[in-house]
Amino acid sequence: MGEAERLEERIRRVGRALGLDAVGFAGAGPTPRTEFVREWWARGYGGEMHYIGRRLEERVDPRRILPEAVSLIVVGLACPPEPESRPAAGETVAPAVAQRRATGAVARYAGGDDYHDVLLDRVRALEEALPGLAAQPVRSRSYVDTGPVSERAAAERAGLGWIAKNSCLIHPELGSHLMLGVILCDLELEEDASVADRCGTCRACLDVCPTDAFAEPYVLDARRCISYTTIESRGSIPESMRTAHAEHIFGCDLCQAVCPWNRSRPRSPLPDPLGLRERLAKREEWLAPTLEWILDLDEAGFRSATRRTALRRPGRVGLLRNALVAAGNSSDARLLECVRRFVEDADPILSEHARWALARLEAVERCGADPFEARNA
Ligand code: B12
Ligand code: SF4
Ligand code: SF4
Structure with a gap:
């Protein structure tokens, strides 16, 4: 066995001891995968995410960020699973659904401590250990979705898994609910063996997507993805897509939820010696937040409810905009009063989305249907 x-x-x-579930190594140069971002951006799939378009060439070749870089150390941390029962905000016993109150859905990775902070802290700890481990000075940079690095392409090259038809990186043992981080460094490290594409003829993720966001297998048009419209976009959610948003108020996991590689993975609960997954786990109030509760959040309430979470990203207006769309989709006429409060809101985004939701809820009220009875029928 050689020194390297x-x-x-x-x-x-050391990475494992720091609580990381997967650690792999790749070369730092460009690959056809990293080069694909140029075409993806040119096709307009990146929408308003100008932070990607502005630094395309660094995404293609990480050596443009750190010229001395020869290797990438790529790490993964698995998200905690959703608990079986989902209590509503402020409730510890009865689930919101049993109370027949409309709730919003939050992506699995959000609602606990922000993974950017939790994982970056571990990645930096590993980065700091490198000079000692290599017995030499090391030039390096660390990122967890905090810089112009194509993290999925890096993870695929480092043998953590394959980029699948839903465009997520799937680890054969851990599935795709795996958050990624990258260290660029000037150490010569041997690249790990790659994992072959195991999607086969399956296309469950492509078929389940409610907004038809996949331009083709493996390629996502972000503008049509609920994760983009609810988290990244600051403007109006296109009217033609609002019904498809259903109850989603922050991100979406549907194309991962249907994936057979997630259903049975991980096979047993993962150890969590440092409590990282406990920190990432959704706080109780975000398991099944009622739309009434969200629509009641003023700026101070929003800041306190989203403290240290990724839910801060769209801002209060963005989150309430999403909740108005979910209210319009809820068929729950009891939300009429909540929604009416926003019709004359000074923020044009909120007032416009409130008018849309109001029209839909008024139609439900005229029919007198019970949304929960209808859903359970
Ligand atoms: C922008 C972005 C988004 C955008 C666009 C996503 C996308 N698919 O491009 C939006 C807001 C929609 C988004 C959504 C989500 N994201 Co995001 N996102 C990013 C970010 C910041 C950049 C990704 C990027 O450069 N996209 C541009 C495309 C071109 O690159 P790519 O996705 O990396 O991979 C492409 C190429 O490899 C190529 N490709 C691969 N194979 C093949 C084969 C063929 C034939 C072809 C033609 C192309 C091709 O196509 C892929 C997809 O277009 C990364 C962090 C980072 N710095 O990398 C996180 C990241 C990709 N996101 C992540 C997560 C968790 C999510 C969500 C699951 C969050 C949620 N629950 O709502 C969803 C998943 C939606 C989905 N199905 O992709 C994780 C992914 C972890 C994983 N295991 O894959 C990352 C890595 C963040 C992290 N540090 O963990 N995201
Ligand atoms: S995250 Fe949801 S909206 Fe986005 S591609 Fe997957 S299924 Fe479609
Ligand atoms: S659902 Fe099927 S096609 Fe989609 S990522 Fe999973 S295995 Fe691949």
């Missing part, structure tokens, strides 16, 4: 190999194993062991 022993260094990789030492880095892997």
